[in-house]
Amino acid sequence: MVRQVDIVVVGLGVGGEEVAGKLAEAGLSVVGIEHNLVGGECPYWGCVPSKMMIRAGNALTEARRVEQLAGQAQVEPDWAPVAKRIREEATDTWDDTVAVERFTGKGGQFVRGYGTLVGPGRVEVGGEVYEARRGIVLGTGTSAVIPPIEGLSGTPYWTNREAIEVEELPTSLAVLGGGAIGLELAQVFARFGVRVTVIEALDRILALEEPESSELATKALGRDGVEFRTGARAERIGYDGGEFTVHVESGAPVVAEKLLVAIGRRAQLGELGLESVGLDSAAEQIEVDERMRAGAAIWAVGDVTGHGAFTHMAMYQAGIAVRDILGQEGPPADYRAVPRVTFTDPEIGGVGLTEAQARERGIPVRTGLAQVPSSARGWIHKVGNDGFVKLVADAERGVLVGATSAGPVGGEVLAPLTLAVKAEVPVETLRHMIYAYPTFHRAIEDSLRDLR
Numbered sequence: 001m002v003r004q005v006d007i008v009v010v011g012l013g014v015g016g017e018e019v020a021g022k023l024a025e026a027g028l029s030v031v032g033i034e035h036n037l038v039g040g041e042c043p044y045w046g047c048v049p050s051k052m053m054i055r056a057g058n059a060l061t062e063a064r065r066v067e068q069l070a071g072q073a074q075v076e077p078d079w080a081p082v083a084k085r086i087r088e089e090a091t092d093t094w095d096d097t098v099a100v101e102r103f104t105g106k107g108g109q110f111v112r113g114y115g116t117l118v119g120p121g122r123v124e125v126g127g128e129v130y131e132a133r134r135g136i137v138l139g140t141g142t143s144a145v146i147p148p149i150e151g152l153s154g155t156p157y158w159t160n161r162e163a164i165e166v167e168e169l170p171t172s173l174a175v176l177g178g179g180a181i182g183l184e185l186a187q188v189f190a191r192f193g194v195r196v197t198v199i200e201a202l203d204r205i206l207a208l209e210e211p212e213s214s215e216l217a218t219k220a221l222g223r224d225g226v227e228f229r230t231g232a233r234a235e236r237i238g239y240d241g242g243e244f245t246v247h248v249e250s251g252a253p254v255v256a257e258k259l260l261v262a263i264g265r266r267a268q269l270g271e272l273g274l275e276s277v278g279l280d281s282a283a284e285q286i287e288v289d290e291r292m293r294a295g296a297a298i299w300a301v302g303d304v305t306g307h308g309a310f311t312h313m314a315m316y317q318a319g320i321a322v323r324d325i326l327g328q329e330g331p332p333a334d335y336r337a338v339p340r341v342t343f344t345d346p347e348i349g350g351v352g353l354t355e356a357q358a359r360e361r362g363i364p365v366r367t368g369l370a371q372v373p374s375s376a377r378g379w380i381h382k383v384g385n386d387g388f389v390k391l392v393a394d395a396e397r398g399v400l401v402g403a404t405s406a407g408p409v410g411g412e413v414l415a416p417l418t419l420a421v422k423a424e425v426p427v428e429t430l431r432h433m434i435y436a437y438p439t440f441h442r443a444i445e446d447s448l449r450d451l452r
């Protein structure tokens with residue numbers, strides 16, 4: 001029997017849950033299908049628990065800094081309260097009852113299972129077929145990429161999921177991948193006493209960010225005891241039941257009790273039945289237009305669209321898809337000012353284009369750089385004040401096309417820069433603003449002075 005509904009949402013992660021909930025609230029009959037946990041990666045194995053871990057690690061480090069500012073403090077790291085908080089406060093021990101009820105409370109119909117497209121407007125789940133009168137929304141997300149390195153398959157390596165669920169810390173950890181996720185977790189574990197080595201195939205960590213960001217993160221994490229092997233492609237993995245040995249292209253192998261694979265994330269499109277609606281299941285992502293349309297009566301939102309694996313991107317795209325489905329007016333998707341934050345200490349925020357990306361696009365680039373320790377607030381802050389603000393301006397148009405703000409609250413300082421890039425605020429206007437004294441964001445004013 002085919003059941004008729006208005007909308008079928010496949011995957012109730014950040015993006016899918018938002019779309020399904022909003023459309024149900026608007027009075028449409030919505031079926032939401034999720035084969036794992038409603039809420040997706042962010043609340044259970046991503047943003048939320050990782051930021052709880054980071055908060056705990058930062059507390060330890062602030063206590064260790066007391067000696068340079070305010071006397072003595074003794075620090076004895078204990079992972080147990082961190083694991084307990086993740087279990088009890090963040091994830092309800094990885095139980096999504098509350099999230100399911102949140103959705104059904106809005107009038108949605110929830111189905112647990114793996115949804116497969118079986119023709120235009122049709123989704124099959126657990127032997128039932130739902131036919132969507134208005135359309136289908138795909139919010140199926142991404143999962144950790146597991147590279148085909150000899151010896152890796154079959155070993156008990158970690159992805160972000162095992163790292164977040166860990167109850168007892170290992171003595172040593174090798175992290176494959178020096179991107180945001182790898183670095184955030186590397187720093188936390190190091191701060192709790194784990195011997196951590198980050199292995200990165202490219203010649204610098206945070207390779208998609210400004211070189212200044214890579215340098216800063218290397219220095220900061222190095223102080224926490226993290227070792228780096230850059231330009232080191234992992235060629236073979238050995239596991240003897242107790243320890244991993246990562247053989248790299250050049251240099252000595254890295255030996256560690258646990259191995260975290262954090263080289264990136266990829267959409268798994270193979271089993272979704274995309275061919276049945278004329279889409280390519282061999283593609284890396286689902287291509288969408290500026291209204292999140294992937295085809296006739298089919299939308300996609302979030303990580304699966306390849307526009308940036310961020311919760312704020314999934315929410316942003318969900319809003320656009322909801323408006324389009326409900327026939328409401330609203331601006332199309334605009335990706336010029338996508339903010340991204342690596343929540344290490346210091347936090348490294350970026351928005352828009354890096355200097356290299358802007359030059360590649362042929363933009364006549366001017367950059368400005370200011371160091372946080374040289375600012376009044378940075379100097380006052382003292383220990384832990386590493387950071388900088390870097391601006392990338394289009395000299396011809398007199399506007400910012402990108403910026404980086406790294407520092408104790410680099411992610412927060414990013415907000416005015418995101419606004420400046422998005423709204424194309426003239427650099428002259430930014431120069432003549434009043435910046436509160438002594439805030440960290442006054443480094444923006446310093447970097448504007450350096451803009452040449």
Ligand SMILES: Cc1cc2nc3c(=O)[nH]c(=O)nc-3n(C[C@H](O)[C@H](O)[C@H](O)COP(=O)(O)OP(=O)(O)OC[C@H]3O[C@@H](n4cnc5c(N)ncnc54)[C@H](O)[C@@H]3O)c2cc1C
Pocket residue numbers: 010011012013014015016033034035036037038039040041042045046047048050051113114115116139140141142160181272301302303304308309310311312313314343
């Ligand atoms: C360790 C870590 C830290 C992160 N930290 C941050 C951060 O600080 N800030 C930030 O912005 N982002 C962060 N992210 C990224 C963020 O988690 C993702 O961008 C976000 O979860 C994407 O939402 P989504 O809805 O696209 O996909 P997901 O959250 O991945 O949800 C997709 C859902 O679809 C389900 N699904 C897939 N296929 C099917 C199917 N066929 N049928 C039924 N269900 C299906 C999956 O089970 C999943 O629940 C982090 C990620 C990780 C791993």
